[in-house]
Amino acid sequence: MGLTGFLTVSAALFTLGMVIFISRKNAIAILMGVELLLNAAALNFVAFARFTPSQASQLDGQIFAVFIVLLAAAEAVVALAIALSVYKEFHQVRADKLVSLKG
Amino acid sequence: MSHIQSVIPFVPILPLFGALVMGLLGKKIYTKFGENVTGILGCSMPFISAVFAVTSFIAINGLDVTERIIRINLMNWVTVADLQVEWTFRYDPLSAIMLLVVTIIGTLIHIYGMGYMHGDKSFSRFFAYMNLFLASMLLLVLGDNLIIMFLGWEGVGLCSYLLIGFWFSEKQNAVAGKKAFIVNRIGDLGFLTGILIVAYFSMTLFGSTNLSFVEFQGNIDVLAEQTIWGLPLLEVIAVCFFIGAMGKSAQIPLYVWLPDAMAGPTPVSALIHAATMVTAGVYMMGRVFFLYTMAPHALGFISIIAALTCFMSATIGMAQFDIKKVLAYSTVSQLGYMFLAMSVGAFSAGIFHLLTHAAFKAALFMGSGSIIVALHHKQDMREMGGLLKKMPITGYSMIAATLAIMGFPLTSGFFSKDEILWKAFIQGSPMLWLVGFVAAGITSFYMWRLVFMTFFGETRMDEHTWDHCKEQPKRTVVPIAILAIAALTIGFWNVPHFLGGHSNFTHFLDPVVHDLSSSPMENYRKLQLIKEKEQQSSTDHAAKSESGHQDASAGHEGAVDHTALEWGLMAASVAWTFFTGFLAYIFYMRNPKAREQIMASAFAQKIFLVLNNKYYVDEFYEAVVLTPIRKLFDFLGAFDGMIVDGLVNFAGFMGRITSSFVGIFDNEIIDGLANGAGWGAQAGGKGASSLQSGKIQTIIGSSLVIFIILVACVVLFLG
Numbered sequence: 012m013g014l015t016g017f018l019t020v021s022a023a024l025f026t027l028g029m030v031i032f033i034s035r036k037n038a039i040a041i042l043m044g045v046e047l048l049l050n051a052a053a054l055n056f057v058a059f060a061r062f063t064p065s066q067a068s069q070l071d072g073q074i075f076a077v078f079i080v081l082l083a084a085a086e087a088v089v090a091l092a093i094a095l096s097v098y099k100e101f102h103q104v105r106a107d108k109l110v111s112l113k114g
Numbered sequence: 115m116s117h118i119q120s121v122i123p124f125v126p127i128l129p130l131f132g133a134l135v136m137g138l139l140g141k142k143i144y145t146k147f148g149e150n151v152t153g154i155l156g157c158s159m160p161f162i163s164a165v166f167a168v169t170s171f172i173a174i175n176g177l178d179v180t181e182r183i184i185r186i187n188l189m190n191w192v193t194v195a196d197l198q199v200e201w202t203f204r205y206d207p208l209s210a211i212m213l214l215v216v217t218i219i220g221t222l223i224h225i226y227g228m229g230y231m232h233g234d235k236s237f238s239r240f241f242a243y244m245n246l247f248l249a250s251m252l253l254l255v256l257g258d259n260l261i262i263m264f265l266g267w268e269g270v271g272l273c274s275y276l277l278i279g280f281w282f283s284e285k286q287n288a289v290a291g292k293k294a295f296i297v298n299r300i301g302d303l304g305f306l307t308g309i310l311i312v313a314y315f316s317m318t319l320f321g322s323t324n325l326s327f328v329e330f331q332g333n334i335d336v337l338a339e340q341t342i343w344g345l346p347l348l349e350v351i352a353v354c355f356f357i358g359a360m361g362k363s364a365q366i367p368l369y370v371w372l373p374d375a376m377a378g379p380t381p382v383s384a385l386i387h388a389a390t391m392v393t394a395g396v397y398m399m400g401r402v403f404f405l406y407t408m409a410p411h412a413l414g415f416i417s418i419i420a421a422l423t424c425f426m427s428a429t430i431g432m433a434q435f436d437i438k439k440v441l442a443y444s445t446v447s448q449l450g451y452m453f454l455a456m457s458v459g460a461f462s463a464g465i466f467h468l469l470t471h472a473a474f475k476a477a478l479f480m481g482s483g484s485i486i487v488a489l490h491h492k493q494d495m496r497e498m499g500g501l502l503k504k505m506p507i508t509g510y511s512m513i514a515a516t517l518a519i520m521g522f523p524l525t526s527g528f529f530s531k532d533e534i535l536w537k538a539f540i541q542g543s544p545m546l547w548l549v550g551f552v553a554a555g556i557t558s559f560y561m562w563r564l565v566f567m568t569f570f571g572e573t574r575m576d577e578h579t580w581d582h583c584k585e586q587p588k589r590t591v592v593p594i595a596i597l598a599i600a601a602l603t604i605g606f607w608n609v610p611h612f613l614g615g616h617s618n619f620t621h622f623l624d625p626v627v628h629d630l631s632s633s634p635m636e637n638y639r640k641l642q643l644i645k646e647k648e649q650q651s652s653t654d655h656a657a658k659s660e661s662g663h664q665d666a667s668a669g670h671e672g673a674v675d676h677t678a679l680e681w682g683l684m685a686a687s688v689a690w691t692f693f694t695g696f697l698a699y700i701f702y703m704r705n706p707k708a709r710e711q712i713m714a715s716a717f718a719q720k721i722f723l724v725l726n727n728k729y730y731v732d733e734f735y736e737a738v739v740l741t742p743i744r745k746l747f748d749f750l751g752a753f754d755g756m757i758v759d760g761l762v763n764f765a766g767f768m769g770r771i772t773s774s775f776v777g778i779f780d781n782e783i784i785d786g787l788a789n790g791a792g793w794g795a796q797a798g799g800k801g802a803s804s805l806q807s808g809k810i811q812t813i814i815g816s817s818l819v820i821f822i823i824l825v826a827c828v829v830l831f832l833g
Contacts (some may be wrong), residue, residue: 033815106810113808
């Protein structure tokens with residue numbers, strides 16, 4: 012199984028995440044789309060790390076993947092906290108109704 | 115530090131202080147303590163100054179002749195590059211005499227003023243001005259350089275103006291003050307021009323100057339070789355200085371202010387317009403005698419002016435009825451004598467006449483003031499007469515002063531005037547002597563006319579005035595009497611050699627003022643000869659020229675014995691003044707009918723009219739100077755009204771038209787641009803704001819689209 016298979020799965024994940032992100036109205040669902048986007052990127056890193064020709068930096072991509080997992084966890088914490096606060100303020104979390112920033 | 119050095123600076127400072135006190139606090143003192151305290155306070159400062167002047171005079175007499183020039187440097191004043199003027203006083207025999215005259219007569223007149231100004235509501239102001247005048251006059255006298263002298267010169271002019279117009283609520287007095295000020299200004303311009311020329315040449319020739327008289331005298335030989343405007347420098351300076359003297363000392367053509375100055379209170383006339391200020395010009399000439407020694411042509415010019423003034427004003431004096439006007443013209447005439455003496459090189463004689471004139475003319479003015487007060491401010495002699503019985507002290511004092519001014523043998527005027535006439539004859543020309551001689555007779559005539567019309571004969575005043583008129587209080591008459599005694603006796607200071615005296619006064623002045631021993635022209639030629647010889651014989655001419663001066667001016671050797679001639683001239687003038695005095699006696703005392711008969715003829719009437727109208731000089735000035743000037747001003751006014759105002763209005767009109775165009779442009783174009791910019795920004799903002807929907811998914815979607823486009827662009831065009 013070559014690099015292309017990994018990249019194909021990663022692109023599919025990324026596209027799914029993007030579609031969810033744009034189409035879903037619920038903020039929680041949008042956050043889930045974001046998780047998919049992050050995981051697509053992490054998969055890319057790991058795949059490139061496995062197939063890199065360089066002997067000196069075999070683990071760079073793996074470490075980046077670990078960082079992304081950590082980042083995703085932190086993001087989930089902050090984003091869910093924001094979602095909770097938004098719910099307290101507006102009593103709903105529908106992204107298309109939250110338009111206070113309208114210019 | 116000697117006595118002189120410690121007290122002299124206070125002599126001018128004390129009256130200045132008095133003027134400050136009187137000027138600032140006088141009104142309060144007057145209302146709180148009354149007239150006597152104010153008056154005594156006003157007199158105290160001049161009195162202390164007089165005491166200092168007398169003690170200094172005694173001290174200077176005790177000094178060796180060579181040490182009699184004392185310069186007291188107080189501080190630096192103007193220090194600008196080449197000009198280093200110091201605040202220095204100079205006490206020498208010449209200023210010593212002037213100090214005596216100014217302070218003693220000044221004090222007496224202050225005391226007299228207390229009586230004269232009795233009941234005047236501006237009592238304290240009078241003393242403030244008088245003190246200020248004394249301070250300025252003393253500054254003028256004591257100044258060691260031309261600048262300080264000029265400062266005093268202007269100061270006395272100012273005080274003269276203030277005091278002539280003292281009762282300024284009457285327009286005539288204010289006008290007289292203004293006239294005096296303006297006429298003096300013309301003279302001052304001449305003096306100032308002279309000073310500036312001296313300063314300019316001193317600075318360019320010697321690098322720096324302090325304008326002191328010592329320096330001026332030391333530089334005179336170098337300055338003598340310079341020319342300005344193609345004329346000898348010293349002659350020009352001498353004439354410039356004399357123009358200053360003309361204004362201040364009332365010489366033709368600038369004498370017209372002095373008779374009008376009689377509008378002021380009589381003590382002012384006595385102090386300023388008879389004894390001190392008007393003699394400033396004579397003093398100044400004495401101070402710079404070394405300049406005039408080197409300027410014989412200027413002296414020739416001065417002698418003509420002086421003789422003319424002397425004669426003309428004496429004749430005017432014969433036909434005046436206002437008692438003060440007679441004395442005023444007499445003053446002008448006597449000043450003419452002084453300048454006559456100066457112009458023939460008899461500097462000490464001129465200054466001696468200054469001294470004697472100060473005494474007798476002050477006495478005469480104060481006497482006339484005493485009469486004026488007694489008669490409730492009547493000054494017309496036609497309404498007087500017989501006053502000797504009522505006012506004996508005033509009367510006898512005035513008669514004594516009249517004897518002095520006519521030159522009665524052994525009085526002061528006799529010695530001083532005779533000296534002048536003699537010098538005019540021997541060093542000037544017989545013509546000068548003749549004019550002076552005739553004027554002396556006229557002097558005697560008008561003075562006796564004044565005395566007879568005022569003190570003798572039947573009274574011509576109304577009964578009420580006659581009953582009320584009485585001798586003035588002691589504070590008024592005692593100063594007059596003192597001055598009258600001085601007028602009789604002071605002449606013995608300068609008894610000439612041929613009468614058995616020693617010319618003590620002349621010798622007293624020797625350290626500072628050297629008389630010429632021959633006529634100015636001859637003297638000048640002699641000096642030139644000495645100079646030429648020196649240049650031939652020696653290279654070290656700096657030291658020699660100093661001695662050359664003294665040789666030329668002090669040398670009496672080889673003089674012909676003129677004793678007989680001197681006696682003859684003296685006898686002639688005494689006889690002549692007696693004769694004219696007697697004529698006055700006949701015309702105004704014994705036989706007035708004779709006078710009326712003579713006066714009845716048409717010719718005599720014409721002469722009288724001319725004299726009574728002062729040769730129509732005022733009218734002449736009015737027609738020749740003032741009317742053209744007024745016409746010029748009218749013309750300038752019209753020019754201003756039509757052309758200048760027209761231009762201004764036209765410019766304003768053009769401005770209005772232009773600005774209305776600009777206004778339209780501004781409204782349409784500029785405002786349009788500004789509004790357009792605003793409108794455009796508004797519209798753009800509205801458009802842009804619709805992008806900010808606030809919907810996060812729209813934003814992300816559009817970002818994605820833009821990102822894809824960008825990537826596509828990069829891949830297609832750059833990749």
